[in-house]
Amino acid sequence: MLSVRNLNQPAAHLTEFAKSRSESLRIGIHEHDGVNVLDFGVKSEGGLEAGVLLAKICLSGMADVQIVPTDSRLADVPQVFVRTDHPVAACLMSQYAGWKIASDGFFAMGSGPMRAVARKEVIFAHLPDTEDGRTAVGVLESGSLPSPSAIDLIRKSLPEDCRLTLAVAPTASQAGNVQVVARSIETALHKLHELHFPLEHIVSGTGIAPLPPVAKNDLHGIGRTNDSILYGATVNLWVRCGDDAITSIGANVPSSASSSHGQTFLSLFKAANHDFYAMDAGLFSPAVVVFHNLKSGNSFRYGTLLPELLRDSFGMA
Numbered sequence: 001m002l003s004v005r006n007l008n009q010p011a012a013h014l015t016e017f018a019k020s021r022s023e024s025l026r027i028g029i030h031e032h033d034g035v036n037v038l039d040f041g042v043k044s045e046g047g048l049e050a051g052v053l054l055a056k057i058c059l060s061g062m063a064d065v066q067i068v069p070t071d072s073r074l075a076d077v078p079q080v081f082v083r084t085d086h087p088v089a090a091c092l093m094s095q096y097a098g099w100k101i102a103s104d105g106f107f108a109m110g111s112g113p114m115r116a117v118a119r120k121e122v123i124f125a126h127l128p129d130t131e132d133g134r135t136a137v138g139v140l141e142s143g144s145l146p147s148p149s150a151i152d153l154i155r156k157s158l159p160e161d162c163r164l165t166l167a168v169a170p171t172a173s174q175a176g177n178v179q180v181v182a183r184s185i186e187t188a189l190h191k192l193h194e195l196h197f198p199l200e201h202i203v204s205g206t207g208i209a210p211l212p213p214v215a216k217n218d219l220h221g222i223g224r225t226n227d228s229i230l231y232g233a234t235v236n237l238w239v240r241c242g243d244d245a246i247t248s249i250g251a252n253v254p255s256s257a258s259s260s261h262g263q264t265f266l267s268l269f270k271a272a273n274h275d276f277y278a279m280d281a282g283l284f285s286p287a288v289v290v291f292h293n294l295k296s297g298n299s300f301r302y303g304t305l306l307p308e309l310l311r312d313s314f315g316m317a
Contacts, residue, residue, distance in 0.1 A: 005130050007094050007113035010061035011137035015165045018053055025050040027175075035151050036165045041173030042145050050169075051178025055082075057167055058139045058179055060113045062090035065182050067211065074232050074307045075314055078211045080181045087205040087237070091186035092193065093127055097141060103150040108142035110154070114164070118157040123193065133159040139179065143170040143218050171221030177214050180225040184209045184233040184286050188253065191285040195249045201241040203294060207286065209233035212314045219274075223266030226284075227313040230255040230265060231306040233286035240294045247300065250291065254303025258283035262306065264313050 018038055022029055026047050028039035040046045040054050048067060055065040063084035070076055084090045098121040099110035114136035115121065119129070136158050140146060145168055146154075155164060169176035184207030193199060210232045215221035239246065255261050260268055260280045272278035288303035 006132060007060040007062065007089060007116050007130055008135045008137050011057050011094070011113050012135045012165060014053065014057045014061050015137055015167065018057070018167070025053065030145065032148055032151050034163075035155070037145060037151075038165070038167040039145060040167055040169035040175040042143065042168055042170060046169060046173055046175035048174055048178060051175035054139065054167055054169060054175050055080075055179040055182035057137060058095045058112050058182070059084070059090040060094040060137075062086040062094065063185075067178070068208070071210065074210050074305065075212075075310050075316055077213065077314065079208050080178060080184075080211050082182050082185055082207045083205075084185065085204045087185055087189055087202050088127070088199050089130070091189045091205075092123065092199070093130070095183060095186045096123070096190060098123060101140060101146070101150055101154060103153045104147050106142070106144060106147040106150040108140035108146065108150070108168070110138055110140055112137050112139040112167070114138035114154070114158070117159070117162065120157060126193070126199070133162050136162050136164045138164070138166050140166055140168045141171060141176060141180070142168055143172070171218045171225060172215045174214055177221065177225060178211065181209050181211050181228050184229050184235050187229055187233075187285050188235040188237065188289050191253050192249075194281070195252055197245065197249055198241070201239045201245065202237060203240055204238040205235060207233060207235040209286075210310060213316075220266065223264060223269065224313055226265035227310060229286055230261075230283060231287050231313075232310045234288040234290070234305070235286045236290045236292065238292045238294055243293055243296050243298055243300075246291045246293060250289075250300050250302045252282070253285060253289045255283050255285045255287055256303050257285075262309070264309065266313070
């Protein structure tokens with residue numbers, strides 16, 4: 001299932017590259033007690049190139065990320081295309097935002113391969129241990145830079161001598177916008193894991209989703225970026241298994257499997273009193289998922305795109 005070792009090392013190389021290009025990327029560099037904090041859009045401007053690099057950091061350098069031309073059938077905006085031959089390592093062990101960071105008024109969803117060092121989440125009981133604990137790289141989705149207590153909270157979950165680097169961007173920023181929309185494959189894999197589809201069957205993946213206009217605030221940004229994936233993303237997965245392993249769960253993989261499908265994320269989020277965990281977990285997946293079975297040569301497509309809802313969410317109706 002996993003052919004790579006140490007996800008944090010390649011991510012650390014990308015953060016060093018970001019530091020060397022900080023001026024052209026329009027990012028800021030801060031330091032707290034030996035921890036480098038890279039600002040991709042909180043107080044610094046950031047940008048599209050910074051967003052692509054931030055997404056690659058989040059994926060531990062195990063996936064390629066590109067901004068590609070518009071699909072005018074969906075919305076007149078560019079798209080974010082992701083490609084990986086290491087989908088489990090890149091997406092579930094690195095990119096998935098499974099670590100809630102909360103301390104003294106600071107809150108962020110934590111992702112990146114630092115999660116594979118801390119192994120605090122239940123999902124890691126089903127994933128191999130790849131890290132040596134010397135280096136940890138995390139990505140925080142937040143509208144503010146992490147407080148000293150938040151940084152200390154993260155450090156306490158890591159080995160004492162572990163070198164930590166954090167990258168931060170709000171959803172309502174160019175870089176944050178890109179890195180969230182780059183999660184199309186991740187949402188498909190997480191749904192498959194929830195459906196008990198064996199992760200070792202997943203060989204490669206691509207995902208593409210429209211890049212919405214940057215929202216006026218993080219709440220609206222969360223709405224637009226989620227709608228982009230729920231109603232505009234198409235994920236292709238190359239798997240090796242029996243066809244029945246696909247057909248038995250395929251219709252339950254895309255967002256259309258949820259009874260909440262067809263409503264904007266923001267309206268559902270408000271109805272749930274801004275509590276993600278009060279929402280239907282079955283909604284969180286791409287609009288369309290296509291399986292290509294390397295064993296049988298057959299392909300299976302599930303789900304549907306909703307371009308009119310996307311245009312409404314993006315303010316482009």
